[in-house]
Amino acid sequence: MTLEVSSAVQDYAKAIYSLEQRGEGGAVSTNALAERLGVSAASASSMVKKLDGLGIVEHVPYRGVGLTEHGMSVALEVLRHHRLLERFLVEELGVPWDRVHDEAEVLEHHLSEELEELIAAKLGHPTIDPHGDPIPTADLKIVEPATLAMDGLDIGAAGRFVRVSDSDPEMLRYLGARGIAPGDTFEVVDKQPFGGPIFARFGSSDEVHPLGGRLAAAMRVSL
Amino acid sequence: MTLEVSSAVQDYAKAIYSLEQRGEGGAVSTNALAERLGVSAASASSMVKKLDGLGIVEHVPYRGVGLTEHGMSVALEVLRHHRLLERFLVEELGVPWDRVHDEAEVLEHHLSEELEELIAAKLGHPTIDPHGDPIPTADLKIVEPATLAMDGLDIGAAGRFVRVSDSDPEMLRYLGARGIAPGDTFEVVDKQPFGGPIFARFGSSDEVHPLGGRLAAAMRVSL
DNA sequence: AGTGAGATTCAGGCTTGGCTAAACTTCGTC
DNA sequence: GACGAAGTTTAGCCAAGCCTGAATCTCACT
Numbered sequence: 001m002t003l004e005v006s007s008a009v010q011d012y013a014k015a016i017y018s019l020e021q022r023g024e025g026g027a028v029s030t031n032a033l034a035e036r037l038g039v040s041a042a043s044a045s046s047m048v049k050k051l052d053g054l055g056i057v058e059h060v061p062y063r064g065v066g067l068t069e070h071g072m073s074v075a076l077e078v079l080r081h082h083r084l085l086e087r088f089l090v091e092e093l094g095v096p097w098d099r100v101h102d103e104a105e106v107l108e109h110h111l112s113e114e115l116e117e118l119i120a121a122k123l124g125h126p127t128i129d130p131h132g133d134p135i136p137t138a139d140l141k142i143v144e145p146a147t148l149a150m151d152g153l154d155i156g157a158a159g160r161f162v163r164v165s166d167s168d169p170e171m172l173r174y175l176g177a178r179g180i181a182p183g184d185t186f187e188v189v190d191k192q193p194f195g196g197p198i199f200a201r202f203g204s205s206d207e208v209h210p211l212g213g214r215l216a217a218a219m220r221v222s223l
Numbered sequence: 224m225t226l227e228v229s230s231a232v233q234d235y236a237k238a239i240y241s242l243e244q245r246g247e248g249g250a251v252s253t254n255a256l257a258e259r260l261g262v263s264a265a266s267a268s269s270m271v272k273k274l275d276g277l278g279i280v281e282h283v284p285y286r287g288v289g290l291t292e293h294g295m296s297v298a299l300e301v302l303r304h305h306r307l308l309e310r311f312l313v314e315e316l317g318v319p320w321d322r323v324h325d326e327a328e329v330l331e332h333h334l335s336e337e338l339e340e341l342i343a344a345k346l347g348h349p350t351i352d353p354h355g356d357p358i359p360t361a362d363l364k365i366v367e368p369a370t371l372a373m374d375g376l377d378i379g380a381a382g383r384f385v386r387v388s389d390s391d392p393e394m395l396r397y398l399g400a401r402g403i404a405p406g407d408t409f410e411v412v413d414k415q416p417f418g419g420p421i422f423a424r425f426g427s428s429d430e431v432h433p434l435g436g437r438l439a440a441a442m443r444v445s446l
Numbered sequence: 447a448g449t450g451a452g453a454t455t456c457a458g459g460c461t462t463g464g465c466t467a468a469a470c471t472t473c474g475t476c
Numbered sequence: 477g478a479c480g481a482a483g484t485t486t487a488g489c490c491a492a493g494c495c496t497g498a499a500t501c502t503c504a505c506t
Contacts, residue, residue, distance in 0.1 A: 008493065031453060043494055045454055050493095062454065062502055092315065093341045103335060110329050118316045231463060254483060266464055268485055273463095285471055285484055 005054075007109040010078045011037060012051055016067050017075035021144065027064025073140050080136040081108040081116060083129035086166065088119050090130045097130045098172035131172075132163030132182030132220070148223070151198060151216035158187040159223035161202065171215055178202075178209050186221070228277075230332040233301045234260060235274055239290050240298035244367060250287025296363050303359040304331040304339060306352035309389065311342050313353045320353045321395035354395075355386030355405030355443070371446070374421060374439035381410040382446035384425065394438050401425075401432050409444070 005013075015036045019028040034044035052059040056071035067075060085104040089095040095103065111119075120126075120138065128134055136142040147162055161184045164171065175181065180202045189208055190199035197210045211219065228236075238259045242251040257267035275282040279294035290298060308327040312318040318326065334342075343349075343361065351357055359365040370385055384407045387394065398404065403425045412431055413422035420433045434442065 006492080029453070039493095040495060041454070042456085042496075046456095047493075049455090064453095089338075093338065093345060095338070095341065099337070103338060106333050106335075107330070110333055112326060112329075114322070115312075115316065115318070115326060118318065122316060229462075252483075253485085262463090263465060264484070265466075265486085270463075272485090 005056075005074055008047070009051065009054065009056065010074060010109055012047055013056055013067065013071050013075040014078050014082075016057060016065060017072070017079065020067065027060065027066050029064045033065070076136040076140040076142055078108055079142070080138075080140070081111045083133055083135040084116060084119050084123070084126075085111065086129045086131070087123055087126050087135070091123060096173075097176060098169040100130065101166040101169070128182070129166070130182075131166040132161075133166065145222065147220035149217050150200075150211065150219040150221050151195075151213065153188050153191075153198065153221070155188055155191050157223065158185070159221050160185050161219060162222050163220040165218050168218065171218055174215065178207075179205070180209065228279075228297055231270070232274065232277065232279065233297060233332055235270055236279055236290065236294050236298040237301050237305075239280065239288060240295070240302070243290065250283065250289050252287045256288070299359040299363040299365055301331055302365070303361075303363070304334045306356055306358040307339060307342050307346070307349075308334065309352045309354070310346055310349050310358070314346060319396075320399060321392040323353065324389040324392070351405075352389070353405075354389040355384075356389065368445065370443035372440050373423075373434065373442040373444050374418075374436065376411050376414075376421065376444070378411055378414050380446065381408070382444050383408050384442060385445050386443040388441050391441065394441055397438065401430075402428070403432065 012033070015033055016028050019032055019036060023032075030044050030048055031041050033048070034041040037044065039047075048057065048059050048065055051057045051065070051071070055068055056074060057065040058068055059065045082104045085107050086097075086100040089100045089103055090097055117138070126135060134142055134144060145162070150161070161180065161182055163182055164175065166172070184203045186200045186202045188198055188200050191197075195213050197212045198216045199208050199210055201208050235256070238256055239251050242255055242259060246255070253267050253271055254264050256271070257264040260267065262270075271280065271282050271288055274280045274288070274294070278291055279297060280288040281291055282288045305327045308330050309320075309323040312323045312326055313320055340361070349358060357365055357367060368385070373384070384403065384405055386405055387398065389395070407425045409423045409425045411421055411423050414420075418436050420435045421439045422431050422433055424431050
């Protein structure tokens with residue numbers, strides 16, 4: 001009943017989950033899904049019909065889709081695999097953190113439950129992945145802490161850098177090269193107006209790093 | 224040029240390699256291939272045609288197939304992945320040795336070269352997997368040492384148990400439960416005639432273990 | 447209420463890797 | 477040297493997932 005979930009179906013579930021998280025409102029549009037997955041709108045539409053048949057989504061034509069409870073657990077299962085793998089690859093094999101995403105993207109679909117459990121145990125049942133994203137628990141609960149985008153902060157703001165998207169290797173390399181990682185505390189020391197860069201100090205370092213628009217927007221912080 | 228090798232193609236290459244090893248003669252028959260892969264003869268036949276087109280095998284209609292040089296490297300690459308993974312799963316994650324085969328069977332197709340190398344390094348570049356099978360080197364050389372089937376030995380024969388097929392979990396559990404593993408020295412203490420069991424002592428243990436027909440046939444030894 | 451942009455669906459196709467049934471080769475035996 | 481069994485190939489089909497292009501529908505705005 002749960003085994004006939006192909007990689008494609010898992011990818012759709014994951015994408016819908018992610019779009020539901022971002023987009024406040026309710027339903028995810030078929031087009032948004034298509035774009036996210038790099039697939040034509042027609043393909044996404046037919047796949048959505050199938051997902052509805054499988055009980056993974058609820059589809060209201062012209063209104064979009066939403067994950068069912070079953071669909072949610074499919075999505076969280078894959079997410080757990082993905083994030084555990086990322087953590088495992090970084091900690092046990094020393095894969096650079098800007099490259100783990102692509103590896104995990106492939107392996108997540110082929111990880112057995114047994115291996116998932118052994119990996120989690122080996123890592124001491126971690127709760128976040130190397131990018132600060134929360135890892136769903138074995139019984140598929142997840143807590144997505146509220147965060148702020150760094151580019152919205154004002155001069156003088158201080159807090160903790162908690163999370164950054166794992167999907168842009170460029171950004172990760174930039175941060176990595178400067179020794180900036182999720183978990184670091186920071187302090188905004190300057191900010192250019194009109195979408196200009198933010199200047200911040202991280203951890204106990206004295207160095208001030210410039211963080212350009214897209215980067216500062218991708219960095220999530222808590223105060 | 225080498226990237227369009229699907230999982231199915233890799234499986235065929237691996238199966239042909241394995242059948243070439245066993246069957247002394249030359250070509251591997253389509254039927255043998257079909258049986259090995261659990262596929263109909265017609266399916267194997269059409270796949271063989273495709274493999275020929277890809278330059279992976281040389282096919283003489285009605286006579287069988289043989290791996291080309293390119294096909295050989297495809298096979299050895301997959302075999303390296305498989306055996307490194309088996310070793311990794313046993314050593315780093317503690318997966319029981321009778322279960323690693325199935326996991327590796329899936330993951331071998333999705334392991335990047337980068338991960339392959341990191342795993343090999345982490346393990347100290349091992350030369351055999353947990354079942355005693357040799358692991359091809361990074362430049363795809365492999366040495367298959369000559370071995371004897373244990374069921375052909377006579378009473379009094381002594382040597383080293385070096386290798387056992389990884390594909391029968393039952394046998395592996397049986398051996399595992401008795402503490403018998405590749406690398407152990409042994410001595411044949413008794414043997415029933417007409418294909419009856421062999422009785423042998425392993426390692427420094429005093430215990431004599433009965434090894435029935437199929438099992439003794441699957442165990443490979445060197446004297 | 448009309449309308450156009452954007453979202454959705456339909457129709458028709460492609461590739462992969464399977465399947466069955468039927469036809470064809472090969473080879474050992476008489 | 478003919479014949480039948482065993483082995484092999486061809487022909488025709490299927491499902492999954494993707495594609496394009498051409499309809500069609502909805503919604504928000506005027």
